[in-house]
Amino acid sequence: MDLNLCLYAQLTSAALKRRSSAEGSLAPPSKQTKLWETRRVSQASVDKVVLEFVVQGLHPPHIVQQQGFIDLLQHLQPNTNVMTRNTLVNKVTKASVEMKTKLKAALSEIEFIATTTDCWTAHRRSFIGVTAHWFNPQTMQRSCAALACKQLKGSHTFSALAGALNDIHTEFNVREKIVRTTTDNGSNFLKAFRVYGQMDDVGEGDGEEDDGGQNDDYDEEEESVEGVEFVDAGALLDKDDYLEYQLPKHHRCACHLLNLVSTVDASKAEVNPLYKRVSRSTFAKCSSLWTKSSRSITASEVIEEHCKLQLIRPVATRWNSFFSAVERIVRITREQGEGALAAVCSELDTPK
Structure with missing residues (x-):
């Protein structure tokens, strides 16, 4: 064992000497290499x-x-x-x-396209967005691309939406390729496709809700017989279309429909007087907390201090937001105890 240790020490010492002599023969670098000098x-x-x-x-x-x-x-x-x-x-x-040029070239080779669209308001401005979806015919891989996100001037009337959609479809040369356009159940979208869209054989317009007249800027009173202007019917028949805009067939968003169905079914549970009393009392307290947390920075700081999490405020148009909001309260109660929310209610002066 001692012989092995001595041999190892000698070999190590010799190696160190060779290394030091080799390093001594090399000239030290004049300066440190910098990143921008290497590349x-x-x-x-x-x-x-x-x-x-x-x-x-x-x-x-x-x-x-x-x-x-x-x-x-x-x-x-x-x-x-x-x-x-x-x-x-x-x-x-x-x-x-x-x-945009490359996207138009890619869409020109696709035979069938589906689109989704929505409109919204943010920072006192209105916008409309359109997304195209298709399958690659060779690989069957699903692809999608945003066609537009443009500002809408004025109110979101059905005619304004129809005109914006028609312009976007025409710009990308996909108007004749779109098999379906999916939207939410807003009355302005429903009327736009009922007036300007292609109809299914079954009659998709049956059962659609009207907009209550708020978007009826397209409708006009019938003129009297004396004011009728006669035109050549043959000239009208020679035109490509008989409407100001042409929209594809319409499809209602399934998720939005399920959200509406679940909302209506949940409200029917309040037929039971006992459940109605408990439900309204509970959610009135939750709503008070949600409102406070969204409107006051101080309230948000108090909630985060006691609960270690922020509350989620439900939004009527955001799917599952009510469930997520209640789930967050249950999570806080489970992780921090009921005393956390009780302390928040006391400090914010809300019902416990």
């Missing part, structure tokens, strides 16, 4: 990365003018020019045009 990138590459950073992160164009962003880029790549805001906007516009 140089072109200005075009830098501009491309900046463009992708702004687009993927949805950053405002003026971020390229912030001194912190300029210092970061020039620290990583010295002597690199940072594009101006106007240059960035022009590049984004050019990239969007190129992407």
Whole structure:
């Protein structure tokens, strides 16, 4: 054992001597190698990365003018020019045009397309979004792409929605390829497709709710006989269509329908007087907490301090939001105990 240890020590000592002599023969580096000296990138590459950073992160164009962003880029790549805001906007516009051209080329080879659409209001502006869905005929892989997210001017009337959809379908040359368009059950969407859309053989318009007249800017009073203007019927028959817009067949969103069905069925449970009293008392307390947490920063801080979680406020148009809101309260009670919510109610002066 001692012989082995001595032999190992000798070999180790010899190896260390050879290593030190070898290192001594090498000249020490004059300076530390820097990242930008080992790899140089072109200005075009830098501009491309900046463009992708702004687009993927949805950053405002003026971020390229912030001194912190300029210092970061020039620290990583010295002597690199940072594009101006106007240059960035022009590049984004050019990239969007190129992407739209490629998307049109891809859709031109697809025979059948389905679309989904919705409209909403955010920050006092109205928008409409349209997404296309299709199967690759060779690989049978499902694909989708956003066709548009454009601002809507004025009210969300059925004619305004029909015009916006017709323009988007025409722009991408898919109007004749769309087999179905799926929307929610808003009365403006239902009337748009009832008036301008293709009808199923069964009669899809049966049973659809009307909009109560609030979107009837298209309807006009019938003129008197004296004001009738006679036109040539043959000229009308020669036209491609007889309506201002042409929309595809309509399909109601199944998830939205199930949400409406479940809401109606749940309300029928209140036929029982005992359940109705307990239900309304319980959810009135929950609603008080939900309202406080959404309207007051102080209330949100109190809830997070005692419950370690924030409450979820239910939204009528967001599916399963009511279930998620109640589930969050149950989770807080299970993890933090009933005393946590009791303390919140006491501090916020809400019913316990």
